[in-house]
Amino acid sequence: MKEEIFIYFIGTAGSGKSTLTYNFQQWMSLRGLDAITVNLDPGAENLPYDPDVDIRDWISLKEIMETYGLGPNGAQIACADMLALNTSDIKRSIEAFKTDYVLIDTPGQLELFVFREAGKYIIKFLNPERSIIGYLLDPSLAKTATGFVSQLLLSINTNFRLGFSQINILSKSDMLSNEDLEQIKNWSIDIETLGNSVINEEASIYREMSEGILKLISEFSSQNKLFPTGKVDFYGIEDVYTQIQLQFLGGEDLMSD
Ligand SMILES: Nc1nc2c(ncn2[C@@H]2O[C@H](COP(=O)(O)OP(=O)(O)OP(=O)(O)O)[C@@H](O)[C@H]2O)c(=O)[nH]1
Numbered sequence: 001m002k003e004e005i006f007i008y009f010i011g012t013a014g015s016g017k018s019t020l021t022y023n024f025q026q027w028m029s030l031r032g033l034d035a036i037t038v039n040l041d042p043g044a045e046n047l048p049y050d051p052d053v054d055i056r057d058w059i060s061l062k063e064i065m066e067t068y069g070l071g072p073n074g075a076q077i078a079c080a081d082m083l084a085l086n087t088s089d090i091k092r093s094i095e096a097f098k099t100d101y102v103l104i105d106t107p108g109q110l111e112l113f114v115f116r117e118a119g120k121y122i123i124k125f126l127n128p129e130r131s132i133i134g135y136l137l138d139p140s141l142a143k144t145a146t147g148f149v150s151q152l153l154l155s156i157n158t159n160f161r162l163g164f165s166q167i168n169i170l171s172k173s174d175m176l177s178n179e180d181l182e183q184i185k186n187w188s189i190d191i192e193t194l195g196n197s198v199i200n201e202e203a204s205i206y207r208e209m210s211e212g213i214l215k216l217i218s219e220f221s222s223q224n225k226l227f228p229t230g231k232v233d234f235y236g237i238e239d240v241y242t243q244i245q246l247q248f249l250g251g252e253d254l255m256s257d
């Protein structure tokens, strides 16, 4: 049996991680692909899917708050660090499914998974060779050129912290007008167009900073390709899947039909 591919959906709060995890599994299942869902958010409430492996079976945000007298933010930090203590159990549970794809939904607060040690530790522990990050850019924060630059910077920062292969996904793209979507797509494939849009924004410290940040981003331009997705009709999911296939299997397709 081939080893599983681990796909981690990471993004700012409310960027659409849980919805994409659900839709990705649905899409795969319709195509005869075998995937399981893993929830790594101990504070998750009302997930749109029923996770096959669920961190809440080991760690509960509410319990940590009560036991240690912590507020929600302090408890989230404690939970993030406790995640690392449960990696053996999580790994065993995942392996028991003998699946091809493991779709991992990460905590609502990006910084808990990206900037603390637990996230990187878990990815390395589960499988450092067969892991890919799906980084979700929230369209509501990316409509202006400087907003888009700030989102790219977060994505690069995530790549810098974790150091695994990464695909940039523009989630919830159905919330954008066609015009805005086309503009963001153009910015993502052509750094000069993005630079021109930044220069055309009203003069401000943010514009100046964006120009500096753009220099950094252009050094990492291979990272910038964007894959728009949306929850309606599995929009864009096939493109993300194809990119993942290219990454790990040289394009070999596991689809059964
Ligand atoms: N229109 C539209 N709404 C979406 C899409 N994906 C998610 N949403 C909505 O955006 C909100 C947040 O979605 P979630 O999937 O919970 O986002 P999340 O990143 O898991 O959120 P946290 O875990 O709380 O950080 C929900 O109200 C979703 O219904 C999409 O593709 N299109």
Ligand SMILES: [Mg+2]
Binding pocket: 017, 018, 019, 041, 044, 105, 107, 108
């Ligand atoms: Mg979520």
